[in-house]
Amino acid sequence: FPGLADVSISQDIPVEGEITVPVGSHSPDEDYSTLDEPVRDTIMRDLRAVGKKFVHVMYPRKSSALLRDWDLWGPLVLCVSLALMLQGGSADSKDDGGPQFAEVFVIIWFGAVVITLNSKLLGGTISFFQSLCVLGYCVLPLTVAMLVCRLVLLAGAGTISFIIRLIVVVAMFGWSTLASTAFLADSQPPNRKALVVYPIFLFYFVISWMILTFTPQ
């Protein structure tokens, strides 16, 4: 077979070929190696990421960690816990338990989507899910306020408790708005910051109002 002499490859290349091709076919295995790790490691890694983001919200500095690896676990947990705590707060519990949970859920997610669309339309550079992530995580101060309000209401429902609740809710509302503004307003042209801040203000105001007017049965 004289023709095959041209086709045959020199002695060096098979060695390179053998080294490169198996490594190339092993790389999918390396990607799947996180499948083999114990479940505890996966959960701890995700929990640590969520916890780090909580810390970023409570002490809002100009870091891009919240934006870079966005995730929606934290907002989901916060939204569900807030909705659960806001339940059972009006006259009839038999037909008001359902709608209240749905109300809070819809308000938070629909409001976050609208604010994101608004900031994109105003010329923002932040992506859809990054904005959802930031807005969801900044509900954390208000969830803390809800917890405090519930504890205060356990002690009594007089004027003093109302004043305490008012102060706590207003403080947490301010914190939420400032935290989310610190992350979101940077992505806007400087003279339009007010246009982006107003819907965020309205969004957290509605949530704070729901927390403040909560009276358990």
Next chain:
Amino acid sequence: TGTMAAPGGGGRNGAPAAEWGGFEDNMQQGGGSAVIDMENMDDTSGSSFEDMGEMHQRMKEEEEEEAEGEAGAGEEEDGEFLGMKGLRGQLGRQVADQMWQVGKRQASRAFSLYANIDILRPYFDVEPVQVRARLLESMIPVKMINFPQKIAGELYGPLMLVFTLVAILLHGMKTSDTIIREGTLMGTAIGTCFGYWLGVSSFMYFLAYLCNAQITMVQMLSLLGYGLFGHCITLFVTYNIHFHSLFYVFWLVVGGLSTLRMVAVLVSRTVGHTQRLILCGTLAALHMLFLLYLHFAYHKVVEGILDTLEGPNMPPFQRVARDIPVVSSAVLNTTAKAIAMTL
């Protein structure tokens, strides 16, 4: 033509490159050309010639790469790198991969065509000072109605005003402990406000079309949206200070001012007395009646029920049958008395 097709058709079945030769050339040239891209945009099926040609070309190239890799591995499969064993595994996977790429490309093309929010971008191009100026202007009626007044086609201000109205409505419903069955408070508030803004705008746009008024849909949305500023102020004040007379004063003054402004702008853009009358009468009626509805339907209905239980007539705005034990027992007593009297 017969002689040309035979060598291509009767030969190998694994590499139909010769049959698609003409299209391959097209593909190489048309890869960056906008003309061919536009043609592809209309294509909704997954089996266009260009895509099939591209698919086969890529499959052939990848087969050749695999072939080189496996030939480098040596052993007995030197002559069999295009054999059935290799083909079955690699070919199936690559066909699936290529179908996924083609589908993804077409889906992203359709998405960028239809779900493009950049269509709305020019309507949000405002500065905060402009928004503030327009808010204040919406309460000042213009005097010059013989000259068409300029309406800014902007959607940011109206949208924010509608959301503010929703928030105020929610506050009003919560303080009056309105209970909505078969729905949620938030859903009712959003549905009412957005329904008014979008529905009445469309209706007025339709009337304006009938009456030959010079106004576009976006301008109508913007005009009506800014007219809601008066509603927001009125409701914000009267949901917190509960005097009916105060509400009527605000209704006339604030509602009236914003209605006058909208009416003046519309009149300046319409020709003919009858048309002006129709348009402005409808707009004024709907605007003022909406404010009246918002105040009475969502606010302190409890007072209404308790006040009118003395007389035999029930009030027309019975939006909520509030289930308080006192009220229900009082209602039961009244009904029992009425039934006893008729017997």
